[in-house]
Amino acid sequence: MTTHSYLSRRSLLGLAGLGVGAAALSACGGPSTTSGSGSGAASTDPNGPSFDGVQPAKQITFWSNHPGNSEAVTRQIIQKFTASTGITVNLVTAGSTYEEVAQKFQAAQAGGQLPDVVVFSDVWWFRYYTQNSIIPLANALKAAGVDPTDYRDGLYADYQYAGAQWAVPWARSTPLFYYNKSDWKKAGLPDRAPKTWAEFAEWAPKLQAVAGAGQHAYEHPALADYAGWTLQNILWGYGGGWSKKDSFDITCDTDQSVAALQYVQDSVYKGKWAGVSNKSATDDLAAGACSATIGSTGSLVGIQKAVAGKFQVGVGFLPGGPVSQSPVCPTGGAGVGIPKGIKPENQLAAAKFIGYLTNPESTVAFSQATGYMPVRKSADTSSLLAANPLIGTAIKQLDVTRTQDYARVFLPGADQEMAKSVAQIVTQQADVKQAMSSLKGTLEQIYTTQVKPHLA
């Protein structure tokens, strides 16, 4: 027994009609539209807004994902800050990853409550700059009495673009060469990291010879684990890179870059001494599935705990390549910045807070709790070294770091595209040159459509 109301094309049109009624409701929020190209972002004063006569707000909000399980130590620092300045800081968990914080921040841009201080990773701050949603910090830091020259130069310079400073370093890390000391011993190798990738290519067969079944001398970091970040090391060593230094000139398909990635591919398919991690190379190292890998300094303490005496972990500088031996270590991790769309009083209080959050004392306390690098030159690192001698290597390596390639950190989605291309090379044995040419095309398209129109 059926009635005769058929769901026909006409009924669907009817539905669309019903929708028009609701369209009026949907007007609020979202972007304003133009028919020309997007707006340039860098039209502001490179020193940022002026804070003459501005009194700092009494209460601010800080959005963090607590990198390195840093919530407890951040709260301690906040307490001291409040005690010394009278400004209270509301610490907000804005997600577990930088992507989630970004999602929340960008949603808030579309109309909502903005934080006064926000954390962002290396690949995010430039987008906020192009989207015109953060302020240059020079004036703010000055008004807050923060001395910028005490920040480690390389880490501080990471946030410079168009003559302005867009963030200060906070939870910063670099990649580090990790190795299994007992495997090293078994293979009769000197107790240090290899100086160059060529040297490691000589060592690797020896390691492989003493390796157990299914074990590799080396594991390339997992593709979902920011593969584009650590690979810069090999690319730079070979004189290549994702893009030319401080430029959007994509160079991932030059002879040097291709040679570097050919080395990576050969380590898997020809030398057969390297694998690719599925989830996390540092986990695999801790589990004894590989003798060496490259991972973030932030993983150091966790690895030591997980190894739990099964073997000794060694660390060293990242190996160099045939063209460049140093600097071949990219910086990484996160910084903090101040949104644009909030009151000057809040921006000033925020500047005071980020100065305090990263002052020599705080940065040491923070490093101690998390394994991130101290970001100040005048920080007293002796307590860190006493607690964990391996951290000394990581800190020393900070002197030989290099600012990351624009192509990776400034192009939205580039990191994902790089990981996908590398995946083809190391898991499907794709032709390196071809994969890189196609990557270049993709990256250039991202640049022309999404970045260039927003640059002044």
Added chain:
Amino acid sequence: MSNALAGAAVARRPRVSPRILREWALFGLLAFPNIALILMFVYRPLLTNVYYSTLDWTLGSSTARVIGLDNYREFFTGPDAATVLGTTAIFTVTTVGGSMLLGLLLATVLNRRLVGRTFARATVFAPYVLSGVGVGLVWTFIFDPVTGVLAGLLRMAGLGSPQWFLQPDLSLTMVIIVYVWKNLGYCAVIYLAAMQAVDRDLLEAAAIDGAGPVRTFVSIVWPLLSPTSFFLLLTTILGSLQAFDLIRIMTPLGNGTTTLMYDAYLQAFGGYNRAGYSAAIATILFVILLAMTVVQLRVLERRVHYA
């Protein structure tokens, strides 16, 4: 048999009398809060989304450019469309087929009076109520080719583990397995409910006529289950096309597992920040969902057996 009341209500042309007005008022009282909420929080965003899909808009940016249908054009002419639509089709067909088939088999077992079936029924339904995030987490630990328990078992058998997270095909297979694991209990329990309603006299009659269990199932039980099958088909297809949590937790890059739904997420929030393009993909997904439903409802009209 079911809709005589509603049918009658439609057939009787309502004359607007006070009694009918009262009915209308009551209808408003009962139904309009829900309808208003749906308009406000489902339809309004849907339309906003369609509007966004005509923009070249970087998420977080306060300005955007109207580009008409360019986003759609880009999707369908670009290299993405074939892969994404293919992945979506494979994922949907296998997860829907897998959970329905296994659910049906499981239901036939659960329908027998076996000791412990209450416990079994609760167990198989349990994954359905768990969060995708938690389930994804557990299974990544299981599938990990180095430290996972699956790899450990394979090693004991002298075998190597597949590289689940590296090979696109394997990643898709893995996510499909977990998705079916999570959802087959839903199908099983609903099939079970339907089977318990099958008239026993019918089955006995079939047995007396000498029909074996397979024959009985094919010619008596299965046709009686067809309304349930169509209900399940509709809801599981909707679910599969909108699957998200598991894919995001297990394969964040979407290497081999980028379905339409996940692509919409990746394009807006996964690093690309292309809010307009993402909105276009979401709109395409919506149209597909709508089309699937229309087709199913029409087939349903023609095919379903009602006793």
Added chain:
Amino acid sequence: MSLDTMPPLAATDVAPPVRRRRNRRRPDDGGVGRPTLLGTIVGGYLPLALATLIIALPLVWMVLGSFKTSGEVLSQHVVLLPHHPSFAAYSRASSQVNFPRLFLNSTIVTAAGSIIKVVLAITTAYALVFVRFPAKKWIFLGILVALMVPSQVSLLPNYVLIAGMGGVNTYWGIVLPGLGTAFGTFLLRQHFLSLPKEILEAAEIDGAGHLTRMMRIVVPISTPTIATVALVTIVNEWNDYIWPLIITNDDSRMTLPVGLTLLKNVEGDPSSYPILMAGAIVVIVPVLVVFAFLQRYIVAGLTQGAVK
């Protein structure tokens, strides 16, 4: 096609009513003919046990993992049982996350959201089936289409709206956008259509108004379907992640799944895995308890429905 012929959730409602003689017991009532012991084992217990194991083992594995050390979790050799089982992971998890507060928030949000949604679903479905109104089919169609809107779509517009209304970091801000219920309305409408109309007609003749009929007749005899809707609703509210993440700011309103993220470390700290598993269990257990409670109604209802 006729929307009215769409099958309801439990085909108890569509398939012919069963005249099962409940007092007549059979050793095995699923198969036909006389089952042999071997047949019962091979065709019954074996697949039953297998399926139960496949479903249960991953969950058991997670529970075991939460009692292990990170070294035992991160091992190439399968460590079946923790050597020194300890609650260390749980205590570390609870030192990082204010579980009691988050549990309270989740409970409030889930309870408020589910109760309102179930009530709205019942009233809407009742109105759609039993109350006279023009263009009811269109309204139903509109509700059905709402089922097909991907959740991704509503995130940004709803955030803008709720934030504009001052709903950031409030309970109502978490609950409100999800209150409109298409799924529950859909299920209950299909179910109501299948109810024996004679009962309702009799009640109408006796002078019972709509509200009486709804509360006294329709709701009581629909317990299994309502319990199903309640279960699905509770599960969704409890497990919701992205929306509460975006709309809440701190512990005072944050829900459990969001709090779970506090246990994750972006730097991939391998020593945190047992803690993550412990956290996941804390989130999962309450849903399982609710499920264990509700499923008795659902299952009891299923057999009841078969007798009616």
